[in-house]
Amino acid sequence: MQASIETISTLERKMTIAVPAERVETQVEQRLNEAARTVQLKGFRKGKVPVKVVKERYGGSVRQEVLGEVMSQSYYEALGQHKVRPASQPRIEAKKVEAGKDLEFVATFEVYPEVTLGDFSTIAVERKVAEITDADIDKMVETLRKQRQTWQEVDRAAVDGDQVVIDFTGKLDGQQFEGGSATGTKLVLGSNRMIEGFEAGLVGTAKDHEKVLALNFPANYQNQELAGKAVEFTVQVKNVSAPVLPELTPEFFASFDVKQGGEPEFRTEVKSNMAREMKNAVRNSVKNQVVSELLKLHAVELPKSLVASEINVLRQQTAQQYGGGQRIDESMLPAELFREQAQRRVSLGLIMNEVIQHNQLKVDPAAVRKLVEEMAESYEQPQEVVKWYYSNKEQLAQIEAMALEEAVIDHILSKAKVMENNCSYEEALKPVAQ
Secondary structure, three states: OEEEEEEOOOOEEEEEEEEOHHHHHHHHHHHHHHHHHHOOOOOOOOOOOOHHHHHHHHHHHHHHHHHHHHHHHHHHHHHHHHOOOEOOOOEEEEEEOOOOOOEEEEEEEEEOOOOOOOOHHHOEEEEEEOOOOHHHHHHHHHHHHHHOOEEEEOOOOOOOOOEEEEEEEEEEOOEEEEEEEEEEEEEEOOOOOOOOOOOHHHOOOOOOOEEEEEEEOOOOOOOOOOOOOEEEEEEEEEEEEEEEOOOOOHHHHHOOOOOOOHHHHHHHHHHHHHHHHHHHHHHHHHHHHHHHHHHHHOOOOOOHHHHHHHHHHHHHHHHHHHOOOOOOOHHHOOOHHHHHHHHHHHHHHHHHHHHHHHHOOOOOHHHHHHHHHHHHOOOOOHHHHHHHHHOOHHHHHHHHHHHHHHHHHHHHHHHOEEEEEEOOHHHHHOOOOO
8 A cells, every 4th residue: 555645734634545456356356255155136045146146236336335445444554654643534535446456545634733832830820719707608598598488478569579470461552562461470579580670660569559661672682573662561460479588497407408406517518518619619710711821822723624523512512402302403503603612612622632642641530539529519429429420431431531621720720820819708709800
């Protein structure tokens, strides 16, 4: 086999490969002989069909099958000879395929770019540091109480935070419009579920009251027929209910899986969950800063095929996420919608892979175990979750990839300037502005 390679552009290569006719013809003959022993044709006993008859009947399809296999095999052999790493599947074009003559074909493909790593000491990131105070825990406990709140009907005017049950009819130019009417709707005033002015207009109303609200739909409203239009809503208030927060009782604690120890143990558990949330938020913030700085530090020419493949992945994910259980034609989602994100992901992948190769980073089983245990902490039976991950190769492979990514981030942080910023718990949860 002979193979020559030509550079078409920075990343595109054209490889011309010639394969001796003997290699092709030998395999064709072997296939035909095998077929003669197994094929069944009318007028012949099984295994007694003459090779000449088999060749007449199946020779063309057998040759095409062999040609495809030989081209694939010799393409990969040629890659090894020239020590080339393709970044895409090749476009193969046959040049000479006549029987008895040398096979010749051309394979066109992209290669991975060379990534020259920058100076990580020029990267500067901020790491937030915070203490969880009793006041932070108090606030979180109140948040948890609100999540379990119930509603009690009251005989008074509605205030912000109350829940009203309403019937309403919307009219545009005196005519009802589609989607503008409903009955028995539960609405918490101040939740901003409705257009601006709707909920505020119901503050002060009471049971069995009717109110007409003259409002405007926002100019950027998703329904273009209503965007920026003046409308009227006639609203009947059926009842008003005030929120009732649950008491801090053993039953309330048990609903959060704290069955012993009372309020002190409950607060300890709340603080533990807050600490885990803060740790993840700080880590993600630092990681996002590192990623942004890596992309700024490296200009990488991207193989078009990798970007196109990543666009397809993003299309599929978007279709699944927003399909609502319905099949969405992915081709209806324009490629340009995902191009920038795809380029970012491909670029980052190439940079991080170079960091892994250059520094010979490996998956640390201890780091994988730690990640699995951290993910299992939020479940009622964490050990069962750990067992599940270790019995599922596909899921465990994802955790191993995460652990290797964390190793890359840690390696970069060991070289970068890390500035600690003391702040409040709530501030620690916010991402750092880029």
